[in-house]
Amino acid sequence: MKNKMIAGLFLLLLLLVAVLPGCGGKEPAVPENVNNENMEPENQESEEPAPAGPRYGGVLRGIRATFPNVMSYIPEMSPTDTTFAQPYAEMLLKYDDGEQKIVPELAKSWEVDPENLTITFYLQEGVRFHDGTPFNAEAVKWNFELNLEAGSLTDGDYIDWIEVVDEHTLRIHVKDFTNQLYFNYGWSMMFSPTAFEKAGGGDREKSIEWARRNAVGTGPFKLVEFQRENYIRYERNDDYWREGLPYLDAIEIRYMPDPMTAKASLLAGEADIWLEVNNVEHVKELEEAGFKVNWGPGMLMSLCPSVRNKNSKWHDLRLREALEYAIDREALANMIGLGAYEPLHQLAVSDWPGYVPGYNPRPYDLEKAKALLAEAGYADGLETTILCSDNKILRDTATAIQGYLDAVGIKVHVDIADMGRYFTAAFAEGWDELLLVQSGINPDASDLFVHFGHDPMTFRTGDIYKSEKYLELVRKAIKAEKHDEFIDLIKQAVVQAGEDAMIIPLYRTRQACVMAPYVHSNYIKAHAAIWNEYEDWMEEH
Amino acid sequence: MTKYIGQRLVQALLTLILITLIVFFMMRLLPGDPLLIYLGQRAELHDMTDEALEELRKEFGLDKPIMVQYVNWVAGALRLDLGTSIFYREDVGTLMKERFPITLYLGCIAMAVSTTAGILIGLLAAVRRGAWPDKIISPLTYIGVTIPAFWLGIILIYVFAQKLGWLPVSGFTSPFKDFVQSTRQIILPVICLSAFGVASTARQMRSSMLEVLPQDYIRTAWAKGLSERVIIIKHALKNSLIPVITLIGVGFRVMIGGSVLVETVFAIPGVGRLMVSSIFSQDYVVVQALTLVIAVLVLLINLVIDLFYGWLDPRIRYN
Amino acid sequence: MALLRVEDLKTYFQTDAGLVKAVDGVSFTVNEQEIVGVVGESGCGKSVSWLSVMSLINPPGKIMGGKVLFEGKNLLEYTRHSPEMRAVRGAKISMIFQEPMTSLNPVLTVGEQVSEMLRWHLKMNDKEAKERTLYLMNLVGIPDAKNRYDDYPHQFSGGMRQRMMIVMAMSCNPRLVIADEPTTALDVTTQAQLLELLNEMVKEFQSSLVLITHNLGVVARYAHRIYVMYAGRVVEEGKAEDIFERPQHPYTIGLLKCTPRLDEEEGRELEPITGLPPNLINMPPTCAFLPRCKYRKERCAEEPWPPLFPVGPDHYARCLLHENAEGRVNMND
């Protein structure tokens, strides 16, 4: 579930960017400091007169360029659906970005027992679904089983059986251990079994049909209205289990696919908050107009050479290295992200626990690139193809890379595919030469597994070169029982991937959430996929 | 007249069959598997076994030979069952019921505005040819036909919603729910949708009026001592409408195209936007169904226009 | 008594090529129940003159001067769109145009095109208007009028359409009918029938008729008096028999020489007038017919175009030969 959510973000971004009009060609002033500290919201708030503290009431009016389709039938929920479900649905666990660790939500604690192959969740007591039925171990089991049946629970095939120990204790017996399991299971939304069954009156199809359009969760808000691709409204859950929360009376989000209109809505005061903005230029403009901005982590952009074919030239490490030397990633990130993107030199981004400080195996060096090419027998250059999809960021990036590689004698043909062809290549059939991809970034470094796999078969990246050493480290990492040990192995894997020039990391994009000065929202602050909406509040305005 | 209508109906039917063929096979020949895009979007693929994919294929009837799929689709369409959207997980009929009324509501208003305003403006320009109304109208209509709906929308939003605050930036409310708000919300989109129609109709109206005014029968009408109003409205208008009517058919098609942009800019949950997102995701069930319904609409409009021609021009009616 | 007197009418067209003096000082008189013929070559200003009488000149044309006295009022004092002028047009002076194919509105029924006039001018109701229209349609010999009332012009033959034009012209019982080459576009038999019909109709309604044509043969038969126009002016006027028997202007003589006469028995050799009519832009001040005139004298190239000289009772010619009312010209000279 978690993996799905994050991995799929990249596709969402594609969709999103595809509907944005191109940004103007002018180069805005590049901020001097683009590191994370500067983006931290604390800084921003401290510049303002300290508000008196959270205030109750108000309807937060949001706008967003993507919209959900499925409200609560988890097997069909996309990552977008999940982010929209957050106000009304909760998971057993979640990730605290500040602490960089997994923290309780509907499960107040958990226990992982590698010896006995069990994962035990101790549930919050006194929690009720919006229909008044109790949230308990039976309900959790029912939710897991629904997902298992549909084959939509990440790592579901590890599960042997699920035991309801007592009203508030649930134990999962697994066939094999990895340290990812408890989180993969914990990252699953909980909905009322009673409401689901009642809606169908015994007819499962009817229940599913109902769950697509309705939801009964435990969250701080209730879903009260959903108009597809138009409008969604959540109202305060007065019986919420976190005492005294939430602050807001209601949240409404309107679908606004056009960024110019979204901007105008904020400026005209018709909306209080704009969720998930990808266009850096719009964000900066609004920031200048006095709006507050939360920066979120965005996506990891990388260039992936394919070794699908036995005789592919990209089996040669020297050629992959040459690619990495030839691309000036600082300049590239700056150009594409107008100063807001972070150039990448390793698989990890700077705020990951798996980040290896200072590790930059191949800084920009044209001479080295040429020498490696010559050594590999391509002194006269070579020809290759970059496959990318038809969206502005990918196109611009591919074109820029084309220029860099040209300088070392690599002739690049940019193949801009429509979504159908691109996804078929990326997800199913593979590609022949180079693929430009954006992938989501997981807070706990488990991205490595999601995108680059602990097994060579892992989706979408089956075509990249994974050395035995790398796979060994990753296999070890997911078995690690201690967190420190886990992080250490992840770091080793990051370095190994770097040594292998497995892929060429390019930069990390950023997403923003823009809000009126009187709004206090943590949207995106925590993580791209997490919104602790119960803490949001609004000043009098 | 009956024969004339009959001919038109047969033509329309043949066109329709051709359209179903084109739409159906064009979508299938596009590279990429819609199921893969769908699954990719929710990143289910790595959990997805080949059997499960096959299962899904079966669910959407994609496992059958393409000709069988086509026949099934046509048979379904005849029963008004247009299939289930892969992405929305929803009956396409339901999707259309949600979306079409909105687009048609806006479209009809815009159509009405562009025809009446276009005809009146064109008439004024022609009758006062060379005088100040004509001098103002002609350049304005030129702008009207060249300005992209998208830019017009952004300019309108900027001026009337963001700066002056007279109208809401965007959105759509059902007129049955809140008539005032609904009307305020549709003003800008309707202007945007009808700008091209008003301008092109006005231009066509002006030139065809200028063509009609020097005709002998208009001189006859003058010689009969009729008033200018009667001459323009009764004698000249009907004649000059004939070429304008053709343009209304074109305008309808342009408007369907325009609704895609206008609905995006003004955040209106209409059918145009459904079309865009479905094309993006290759949700062929929706695209096919929409194309079919739009084609039927266009054919109907053309039929109405043909009949209108007959009403306007007895020479067509009786031949 | 004069029903209509046109005095010194001038109508010019401002064109890109220059100022076209299409009608440059013409005067006509039409008496009660009189049939007046207006003849002249194509482009000499016949239509423009009579459209000016009806105030139907469109830009770039403009009536520059003169008077149109009708029932004691100068119509040129009314503006084109004035109610006074509208009350004259169609009701008191009606007009039949040359082109029967295009002069009827293709999208209105022929019946309606007559009835609307009756309702408009005579304030008839629908039924009365229709009845009178049917009566007139019968009168002009449109068979099966009742059924054809609702037909459209394209269902009518040329001759039938022109009959409808006559119905329209006569509908409000006008004092004067101006028929501008009403039969030119039709075949010879139909022409004769229609002229006969027109003649009967004006007699029946006691109207006057202005018959514009470039065919002298046509006017010979019906017209009481004739005006011969050349280059925007009247060059000769007189009683029909005078014009035919004793033409005094070299142009009229030329015209007669090239016109076959219906009442002529033995064949006569027709002689076309050589040369072309003058360009109406920047005309020289001298006699406009000079370049084509067989009778021209040296003076003709020096003197300005002369006025109309009396050449007999009610007979005038605009030619220097008649300056002193001296020698009459014999056509056979």
Ligand SMILES: Nc1ncnc2c1ncn2[C@@H]1O[C@H](COP(=O)(O)OP(=O)(O)OP(=O)(O)O)[C@@H](O)[C@H]1O
């Ligand atoms: N709209 C116009 N613009 C410019 N010149 C015009 C216009 N209408 C008429 N004229 C000029 O006025 C002159 C007289 O035209 P008019 O129609 O009166 O000739 P006509 O004697 O009726 O000839 P026809 O026998 O061909 O009908 C023509 O030579 C023509 O050049």
Ligand code: SF4
């Ligand atoms: S004035 Fe002279 S040129 Fe003119 S018609 Fe008479 S004789 Fe001929």
Ligand SMILES: [Mg+2]
């Ligand atoms: Mg004429």
